[in-house]
Amino acid sequence: MACLLGLGCNRSAQDSGAQPAKAPTAGEKVVQRLRLSGVPFSVPLPKPDFTLTDTSGHPFHFRAQTQGYLTLLYFGYTNCPDFCPVQMANIAAVLKREPDLRPQLKVVFVGVDAPRDTPKTVRAFLDKFDPSFIGLTGTPAELKHAELAAAVPPAFVQKRFKGGYTVSHAAWVLLYTRDDLSHLRYPFGIRQSQWAHDLVVLAKHGWPES
Amino acid sequence: MAGVVRRAAAATLVGAAALTLLLAGCGARKAATVAPGDLHVIDLRIPAPAGPSAALYFTVVSHAAAPDRLEAVDTTIAGMTMIHRTVVEGDRVTMEPVKGGLEVPAGGRLVLEPGGAHVMLMQLKRKLVKGDRVPVSLRFQHAGEIQAEARVISYADLEAPGSGGGGGG
Numbered sequence: 304m305a306c307l308l309g310l311g312c313n314r315s316a317q318d319s320g321a322q323p324a325k326a327p328t329a330g331e332k333v334v335q336r337l338r339l340s341g342v343p344f345s346v347p348l349p350k351p352d353f354t355l356t357d358t359s360g361h362p363f364h365f366r367a368q369t370q371g372y373l374t375l376l377y378f379g380y381t382n383c384p385d386f387c388p389v390q391m392a393n394i395a396a397v398l399k400r401e402p403d404l405r406p407q408l409k410v411v412f413v414g415v416d417a418p419r420d421t422p423k424t425v426r427a428f429l430d431k432f433d434p435s436f437i438g439l440t441g442t443p444a445e446l447k448h449a450e451l452a453a454a455v456p457p458a459f460v461q462k463r464f465k466g467g468y469t470v471s472h473a474a475w476v477l478l479y480t481r482d483d484l485s486h487l488r489y490p491f492g493i494r495q496s497q498w499a500h501d502l503v504v505l506a507k508h509g510w511p512e513s
Numbered sequence: 514m515a516g517v518v519r520r521a522a523a524a525t526l527v528g529a530a531a532l533t534l535l536l537a538g539c540g541a542r543k544a545a546t547v548a549p550g551d552l553h554v555i556d557l558r559i560p561a562p563a564g565p566s567a568a569l570y571f572t573v574v575s576h577a578a579a580p581d582r583l584e585a586v587d588t589t590i591a592g593m594t595m596i597h598r599t600v601v602e603g604d605r606v607t608m609e610p611v612k613g614g615l616e617v618p619a620g621g622r623l624v625l626e627p628g629g630a631h632v633m634l635m636q637l638k639r640k641l642v643k644g645d646r647v648p649v650s651l652r653f654q655h656a657g658e659i660q661a662e663a664r665v666i667s668y669a670d671l672e673a674p675g676s677g678g679g680g681g682g
Contacts, residue, residue: 381563381564381565382564382565382566383564383608384560384562384564384566384567384568384631384633384634385568385597385599385608385627385628385631386599386606386608386627386628388560388562388563388564388668389560389627389628389668389671391563391668392560392667392668392669392671393668393669393672395669396669424564427563428563428564429563431561431562431563432563432668455604456603456604456605461607461608461609462607462608462609462610464595464610465593466593466635466636467566467635469597469607469608469609469610470607471605471606471607472605472606472607473604473605473606474601474604474605474606475604490601491601491606491627491628492628494672495669495672
């Protein structure tokens with residue numbers, strides 16, 4: 304709110320300038336150097352080992368089947384008309400623009416709304432964006448295990464109303480580089496040009512040693 | 514006689530003062546209301562849905578001196594509509610039904626956009642394809658009903674400036 308007032312903004316800028324600067328973490332240095340839009344973890348997360356069911360009904364071992372790939376992992380639900388489809392659409396738009404990314408990138412969407420996110424529903428949802436996107440479903444217990452393994456907050460039914468309900472779920476897209484670690488996560492609001500920049504740079508170089 | 518005249522004049526003065534007050538009151542009340550022409554609804558967009566429900570986004574531009582409130586939005590293509598807000602708290606995101614509508618600030622804008630507020634369209638009655646036009650009816654507390662038309666676009670086009678053809682915000 305202070306930033307609505309010009310004075311407030313200037314003052315806070317001066318204040319932060321006057322404080323001793325915190326040494327940037329290794330992740331922050333890479334983000335600055337490569338001008339990435341992802342938000343770095345202070346400690347990278349290992350690629351989680353969970354098994355769910357893909358949209359053709361086969362088990363999908365996340366860690367093994369995405370090993371060595373640049374991987375995007377998102378936990379959403381198909382009844383979501385705002386957050387989830389916008390994220391998927393923006394990533395799909397980048398793949399159309401940067402087809403060279405295709406062989407190096409796996410995009411995994413986990414449908415966290417077990418009763419409504421059937422393999423068929425998830426497939427139909429993802430096909431609206433990109434048929435190459437991998438869709439996973441599971442029982443509530445399997446989904447919770449996957450969410451905890453990926454260190455994201457487990458989804459739950461938030462609000463029931465006549466005719467439906469909404470689901471509270473993880474807000475970030477996790478990105479794993481080919482070292483099978485997640486150094487970065489992406490909030491809502493990342494534009495297609497930012498996705499394109501980050502994915503092209505990380506597909507080309509992997510996660511650099513800082 | 515003179516007294517009667519004076520009293521009559523005084524009565525007239527009092528009457529005039531009362532009338533002035535009344536008019537002033539009316540004027541004040543008039544300034545505090547919002548006429549339908551004071552609100553413009555622009556940039557109405559529905560991304561062609563990927564799941565069973567769709568979102569409607571738009572901007573309300575107010576030229577009124579008083580605030581108004583968007584109470585409900587209806588469209589013939591949906592069996593049910595709700596105003597929702599997307600709320601990010603920590604690492605979670607949630608959609609919450611908005612109770613009591615959304616304020617349109619006096620002389621300002623109410624913006625419904627991805628990641629913020631939207632109208633959730635449920636029980637869709639037909640398939641929505643990019644390029645379709647959808648009639649929308651918006652109900653405001655003061656301005657009453659306003660009819661408008663939404664364009665069906667793609668989710669990927671949402672971030673394009675002026676994707677609704679109304680100049681964006």
